[in-house]
Amino acid sequence: MVHGKGADISNVKQMQRWAEEKYITAHIVKKLADCAKAKGDFERADSYWNCYYCAKFVTTANGLLFTEYCKTRICALCNEIRKAIKIKFYLPVVQRWSDPFSMVLTVKNVPAKELNQRIDEMYILLEKIKNKYKTRFRRKTGIKLVGFRVFECTYNRTRDDYHPHFHLVVADRKIADVIRTEWIIEGQKLWGKESIYERSQKYRRIEKEGEENALARIIKYGTKIFSEHNPRNKKSKKGVYIEALDTIIAAMEDRRIFDRFGFNLPSRPKEEKRVQYLKDYKAWTFVCEYADWLEKDGALSLSNFVIQDEMRVFFNESIINTKTHEFPPKKFIIY
Numbered sequence: 001m002v003h004g005k006g007a008d009i010s011n012v013k014q015m016q017r018w019a020e021e022k023y024i025t026a027h028i029v030k031k032l033a034d035c036a037k038a039k040g041d042f043e044r045a046d047s048y049w050n051c052y053y054c055a056k057f058v059t060t061a062n063g064l065l066f067t068e069y070c071k072t073r074i075c076a077l078c079n080e081i082r083k084a085i086k087i088k089f090y091l092p093v094v095q096r097w098s099d100p101f102s103m104v105l106t107v108k109n110v111p112a113k114e115l116n117q118r119i120d121e122m123y124i125l126l127e128k129i130k131n132k133y134k135t136r137f138r139r140k141t142g143i144k145l146v147g148f149r150v151f152e153c154t155y156n157r158t159r160d161d162y163h164p165h166f167h168l169v170v171a172d173r174k175i176a177d178v179i180r181t182e183w184i185i186e187g188q189k190l191w192g193k194e195s196i197y198e199r200s201q202k203y204r205r206i207e208k209e210g211e212e213n214a215l216a217r218i219i220k221y222g223t224k225i226f227s228e229h230n231p232r233n234k235k236s237k238k239g240v241y242i243e244a245l246d247t248i249i250a251a252m253e254d255r256r257i258f259d260r261f262g263f264n265l266p267s268r269p270k271e272e273k274r275v276q277y278l279k280d281y282k283a284w285t286f287v288c289e290y291a292d293w294l295e296k297d298g299a300l301s302l303s304n305f306v307i308q309d310e311m312r313v314f315f316n317e318s319i320i321n322t323k324t325h326e327f328p329p330k331k332f333i334i335y
């Protein structure tokens, strides 16, 4: 018995990307689970384990793949799926906007212990700006703010601090101007003059035909787990800092990472819950060492994905557990 409509296994590119996502996630989540457990957060540790088993066991029949997805925030595979859905729904909206802009709202980095409060304040401030203009628009004294925002937090290894920030896509330049100005004025009142650099609050026009790439880049910010340490980016040699990553995931718990304002999406057709009984099927298990799903009673592999040596080396050498209490000097345990 399988659920859902299944994924097309003839889409080799997608299958291989999924295998890669599984490989990446499997290497990281076990260590994240240990980290959460050490902090006494068993619920988060469970959620990491849940992610470890995401799409581990799959069934294929009639060219389709069926499995259970974990839907956790850390899961690279589930994020890949989420990203595709978001792009599908938001791309037509952005393409209809006359002159869309992408922008970043930042504030000075904070140490781990201040991260939660800082994120709270940032969310409240952005909400305040949106509400202020909602009222003004209603009273016909201001413009309507239309756009969406994605929250991201990255880690600065050198300074051992965190950089929570927003990425936004807005419908035109006037909106970008208003939000930027309000963020600087109100943010400086809240966190002090030195905390917001005007030059860091950037915005730029999204060129025609470039909307999909811009969207893919921005939506990824909310969902990727390697913000600064992307193993697929050859220039990035920074590694994955487990302790920092767990701190970020913990700080993002129960928060909306993605939100829109000033417009509605067309209502989505409700997905019917489909259950099928398969007679003729194959069962597969993801084996991390092979970076692929292997046939249960046979010798086949499902995606034929070949993991690059570079990535194998990366995962053997660059997953680092930061021992914050050994600061200074900082020492690492390298697995």
Ligand SMILES: [Zn+2]
Residues within 6 Å of the ligand: 051, 054, 055, 069, 070, 071, 072, 075, 076, 077, 078, 079
């Ligand atoms: Zn998943």
